[in-house]
Amino acid sequence: MAPTSKSKLKTNSSSSSHFLNIAFDDDDDFQDYPSPSLSATPRTSSLLPPLKPRNPTAIRPSKTPKKRKPVNPGKENCIFEEAEPDLGCGLDSIEPAFDLLNKKVVSHCTRTDNLVESQILESIAEEDEGNCDEEGSEGSSQLDVLLKLCAEVDEHGADDAGNDPKCEVVIYCPLCGDDMSELSDDRRQIHTNECLDSVEAPADVAAGNDDRGAYQCPGHVFDGSPLKPVTNEVDVSPVVKWLRNLGLEKYEEIFVRQEIDWDALQWLKEEDLCSIGITTLGPRKKILHALSELRNELTRTVEPETNVSRSVPDETKLGTNKLITDYFAGPQRKRGNSGTNVRTSVQRSKADTSHRSMEKKDHFRNGKQKDVPLWCSIPGTSFRVDGFKYLRRDCSHWFLTHFHLDHYQGLTRSFSHGTIYCSLITAKLVNLKIGIPWDNIQVLPLHQKINIAGTNVTCFDANHCPGAIIILFEPPNGKPVLHTGDFRFCEEMTELSILQACPIHTLILDTTYCNPQYDFPKQESIIQFVIDSIKAEAFNPKTLFLIGSYTIGKERVFVEVARELRKKVYVTAAKLRILECLGFKQEDMQWFTLNEHESHIHVVPMWTIASFKRLQHVSNTYKGRFSLIVAFSPTGWSFGKGKKSTGRRWQKGTIIRYEVPYSEHSSFTELKEFVKFISPANIIPSVNNHGPDSQNSMVSQLLA
């Protein structure tokens, strides 16, 4: 395969070099700000080709109106806030550029939000093979949908367990461990209710259900007792069972000795645990976490049926990144939000086979199964995307969209689950940083359709970090899936003929900034601000400029600063090794130096800039050589949400930090434009950072 490495920076491709060669006209610095309107038409008509929905009938109206969160109330109309008084360090020179940027963004922010109420796409979880047609459930009640999904989960679970038909179903009481196989359902119910009463569990907790066979047992809901046979635990207290379930059996003795019963357990605090002898941090935290879960369970008012019919189908249709199993929160689940406590047979079956070490490694950690989220499975294939945290043996094709920790987490040197597919740049980094042998890596070319196990696969530059790709899957079932990974929409994407022609069925979308209040400026404008700031202060040789960067990402900021100012930037040797993987041309590489004395512009990790303590340490290191530090922290979070202002300027003594809204993810406006361009039948958000309800609401607003 002939890789056509094309860095996102587009510095290594003459055909796209215009991307970097911004006209830095001093008189026209901020013309590049996007149109101040959220309505789709202005920018679309001025900058982009007409975005024709190619699949208009696929969009279905919402069955239930969704609430829309209040939009930015208009007070965030200043991009930079003076976080602390300017102590006067001769910085007047850089203020004008700062003010100018500020004013420009004011006009940018005071736009009229013109959002139409939700229009929700259905995104019913489909079977991997794609033969579960969503049309079939069109007329179903929400409960029917739920039941159907449950049935599918059950079947799946049985398969996963390597179900043995000869295997006799033995049903134990999860409380006392008695064999209840011979009892009728009613008798089992009575039995467990009695057990339940005997440990004084509140009634609302008992509302959860277990789908073990035909029998529903409430017991494990509150004590988390294991679902495997527990014949040796007949005489064991609920507290001990609870500890064992947490994998902390070695502390049983302490709890027994201290006579901590179920009631007392609920009230334990960290200092109590320390005082009774649980001095190791990890187990103590684990116990405290489990206790807080337990308290949540006990205080929650559970209305299982109401919750099931109200929330589950909605979330399913909207395609959040949750599995069906997420809707049935077991006692230990972190995100138990449905209020129901049914444990699915998937979880049970896997628990039953957890003695097999390989399966244990694949599916479990501390007794918890890591569910494969919707966003990393490609419907119609067995492929996984960025799902290395959920390694399974049922897949041998693993795609990696880009080399950021939250996407490759779980990928280690010992990976043996098949082939990793990624861009050339990502491949180099995976090899360099993780040590994956090249034999296990398949480099994907850009813009070139290739066939992998019967599915056509085409990649495009994601305009995120170097090597980041968007992947188009065309499985044999005729339902193409576009996975954006992390991406920032740009007009070049609308010019991709394959995307124009291919009717996307499922869009797995980077929804990091899927909220109307995230509508940051174009990257060029921010870079220009940084350049202007440095230019303005450059007369002072005792000023050190710091530019924040991730392992990869944000390179455009310091590369363009160097090119424009024709000054070298200092990077560490480790950083240079990474930069060498990114496909820069020699003329760009010349701007990097390993000699810190050669430059007063240093590239540092973002986390160095994030804290004044660390900046102070840098300042101390350079005492004598530099008397002022100006640091730039480029992050999209500095624009909007939850902050009093939409960007900040901080100062402490001779250290100044600018948080500049430089984002490598799409803004809300860009997401809307992209969704309009793609017009998918389904959307699956890959980021769920505002809670499911809010997220669904936001995703539905993309269609407004």
Place this chain on the structure above:
DNA sequence: GCGATCAGCT
């Protein structure tokens, strides 16, 4: 002992 993992933090 070392790699993997997780919580906590920014």
Place this chain on the structure above:
DNA sequence: CACAGCTGATCGC
């Protein structure tokens, strides 16, 4: 909170 990732503690082979 998150972005993305560092640190330090613990787990597990």
